[in-house]
Amino acid sequence: MTKETGTRNKGELLVEEKQELLQGLKARFEKNRHRHEDLDWTEVQAKLDEHPEKLWSLNEMERTGGEPDVVGYSKEKDAYIFYDCSKESPKGRRSVCYDRAALESRKKYKPETSAMDLAASMGIEMLTEEQYRSLQELGEFDLKTSSWVHTPEKIRELGGALFCDRRFDHVFLYHNGAESYYKARGFRGSLHV
Template identity: 70%
Template structure:
């Protein structure tokens, strides 16, 4: 497992991660039509800090995969592509303010701090909907998404899931947390 105090992977960890990412890339070509693994791998090898973040996504159950390429910035875009919300990132409230506002039964962590510590961005509602265009995710779970500031100022936060053939967007108090709700992230490399 990664030493979370050092944001650098050992050679063995890098090779293991690259193997898992390559395997997932090749098995899910519908997520990244027209992209070549060799170019993705070269970009990853030039960005060890991004590999560390991808490893954090991997070890928390996110199953990151390439979902797009930004031609202008020459960046590959990875999203968590696990069938359900990443298991290692569930039972968390939305942000630190929400966590600190809980008087009883506080969760261990919050989405925004976890994402920042991992070096990833929380998916927006738009990104979540784009992910669902590739295939259907969160059929049994739900995922917090980046909440607009006007909703957050009122104490709320939003989350999404896929039910009945549709993406649904809901709201909860930002301090709520559930065993079946986590979050999905993105990373640009």
Template identity: 65%
Template structure:
């Protein structure tokens, strides 16, 4: 894990330009939310490490965007909104235990491990279904989603995609990995 989890002023400015442009192009994702309020929250010094995490989402192809505001905490909720599973987060197994269990042909990382390193959470099934209400995502790829503990204890992992006009949730061995499967994350700021 990196010790320097902060963006330079130049990096932050570049990220803000990208996020604002995406926000303005996809207003259906955040009805009733004003960009100036989001930007003020992002600019807060207390959110510097979360801004770094948001940049990690961007760097790995997630195309993060605001999808909601938590009514209890006032935090803005960002999801990876790339059309397909983020390109630099594919070909990974589900978690560290699955990674360690592979004797040959190990993937470079795991979804849970990468999410932890990035300071984000893997989408739950409910969050994934909510994302799909904002557009059609993962029509050619799939994304690992948070696996219930009982399923994980039995060696499984779950993933989801969008096909034939529907969200499908499937299972695999948690140690499996495919070139078209990655993961989507969420971050509250």
């Protein structure tokens, strides 16, 4: 909060919001031990305490329906890895085209924003195909929805973008025009803490 205005700056959480978020993350962590069998919440909590700025991004993931949870630890980055683990593509991030160029290319019926812009505004990264497939090893996700995934530049230069879902007990990778958007397609993000 700024003293002059009494308003919050982007990236800040109120004490109550922080406590509520941490309680929710801890409860999800404990309920879903299969996602992080060898990890300990007290160590995750210590990292979050060291990097309080990451709480804002986690809160944005939570606020938009992502249900973020720890899915691993990177020794290389000395960081815990959070992914959106909601059963379906996060509800508050659907009906978006792939990126800013795709959004600007639409003449009619433009969506509010793009997946890449929204991820950047939240301080998170969109999952890659590899990350999406690793998430699917932890459970069954996107049985009714689909999620944009980070698209290689060569595909994007040709106007395409990639998305994934799970059907028939198999993870599928598809392509679409980057400017397309559907009410059942959003994106999943990752955050290192």
